[in-house]
Amino acid sequence: MNFLIIFHKCSGAIYRTISSHKCDRYIDKGECKMNLGFRSLKSGGEFSWFFQRLSGTILVVILLLHFFTLHFTAGGKITFEVIALRLSKSFWKTFDIVFLALALWHGLNGIRLVCDDYLNNWKWRTLILISLYIIGIIFFTFGSLTIISFRPNL
Amino acid sequence: MVIKHYRIHTGTLAFIFHRISGITLIFYLPLHIWVTHFISSNPGRFDKTMAFLSQPLFKFAEVALLGAILYHVMNGIRIILIDLDIIKTKVAQKAAFWVLFIAMFPVLLWVGYVFLLKHIKLF
Numbered sequence: 001m002n003f004l005i006i007f008h009k010c011s012g013a014i015y016r017t018i019s020s021h022k023c024d025r026y027i028d029k030g031e032c033k034m035n036l037g038f039r040s041l042k043s044g045g046e047f048s049w050f051f052q053r054l055s056g057t058i059l060v061v062i063l064l065l066h067f068f069t070l071h072f073t074a075g076g077k078i079t080f081e082v083i084a085l086r087l088s089k090s091f092w093k094t095f096d097i098v099f100l101a102l103a104l105w106h107g108l109n110g111i112r113l114v115c116d117d118y119l120n121n122w123k124w125r126t127l128i129l130i131s132l133y134i135i136g137i138i139f140f141t142f143g144s145l146t147i148i149s150f151r152p153n154l
Numbered sequence: 155m156v157i158k159h160y161r162i163h164t165g166t167l168a169f170i171f172h173r174i175s176g177i178t179l180i181f182y183l184p185l186h187i188w189v190t191h192f193i194s195s196n197p198g199r200f201d202k203t204m205a206f207l208s209q210p211l212f213k214f215a216e217v218a219l220l221g222a223i224l225y226h227v228m229n230g231i232r233i234i235l236i237d238l239d240i241i242k243t244k245v246a247q248k249a250a251f252w253v254l255f256i257a258m259f260p261v262l263l264w265v266g267y268v269f270l271l272k273h274i275k276l277f
Contacts (some may be wrong), residue, residue, distance in 0.1 A: 022227065056230045063223070073267045080197045080206050087193070100187075107180035116175060139187050146191040152199065 048109060055106040062099045084152035094149050100143045108132045164248050168178060168255075172229040175222040217266040224262055228254040 073082055086092045111132055117126050160166070189207070192200035206212075232250050235241045241250050 053230075053234050056236075057234065060227050060230075063227075067265075077208060080193065080201050083193055103183060107176070107183060110176045111180055114177070135184070139184055142191060143187045146187075146194045150194045 011029065048053055052106060052109055055102045059102055059106060062095070062102070066099065087150045088152045096147050097144050102139060104136050108136050168229050168232070171225060175220050175226040178222045179226060181224055213270050217268050220266060220270070221262050224258045228258050
């Protein structure tokens with residue numbers, strides 16, 4: 001019974017991801033033929049709404065730190081040595097990975113919001129939303145691999 | 155679309171530029187990740203790339219990027235203040251937008267000059 005409920009919720013979430021706005025209107029009025037019963041996992045988008053603001057404020061602080069540490073240590077030119085000093089410490093490594101994760105989440109969620117506003121064709125929606133996930137995963141792994149595998153030439 | 159059928163308020167333009175700066179930034183971010191990834195794979199190429207990107211044209215592009223970031227941050231702060239119910243009246247909303255928008259420019263000029271443009275030979 002539990003499994004059925006979870007499956008129903010997940011399929012609702014997937015359906016909600018790929019469905020267009022038109023069908024949402026029918027669901028609200030109770031006219032949609034696919035009766036989902038109850039809503040999907042992220043029904044109101046509350047977490048997304050909240051997290052955009054939260055990640056935005058954290059990103060402002062992190063961005064200030066990032067900008068000022070780089071430009072105070074570098075002066076004019078940014079070279080390998082400047083960054084080697086920074087990235088050899090594990091604090092800055094984790095800081096950068098957290099920064100990358102938050103920035104990618106905030107940005108790609110923003111693009112998702114823009115898509116929600118303008119895109120009604122569900123094929124284009126699926127395409128763009130799936131590619132947003134793929135871009136997020138690719139660039140996050142790419143960036144964290146860069147940070148983790150960094151070796152200062154001693 | 156928007157401009158044709160709805161009246162344009164202060165908040166409309168704020169929203170539009172927030173979106174435009176947001177899209178600019180999310181297109182910039184993968185580029186930044188690509189440029190900095192050479193630090194682990196090929197440090198020589200990283201130095202060459204950074205030397206290439208220290209040319210005056212790219213310094214101006216950096217200042218433009220900083221402008222987009224600052225606008226997005228300022229409008230984001232305005233949105234968060236409205237959501238937290240700190241700014242309530244319409245007068246306060248408009249005032250908040252103009253205060254933050256005008257406060258953006260000194261910061262942009264100062265940071266742009268001191269950190270970015272002072273180091274190029276034109277200045």
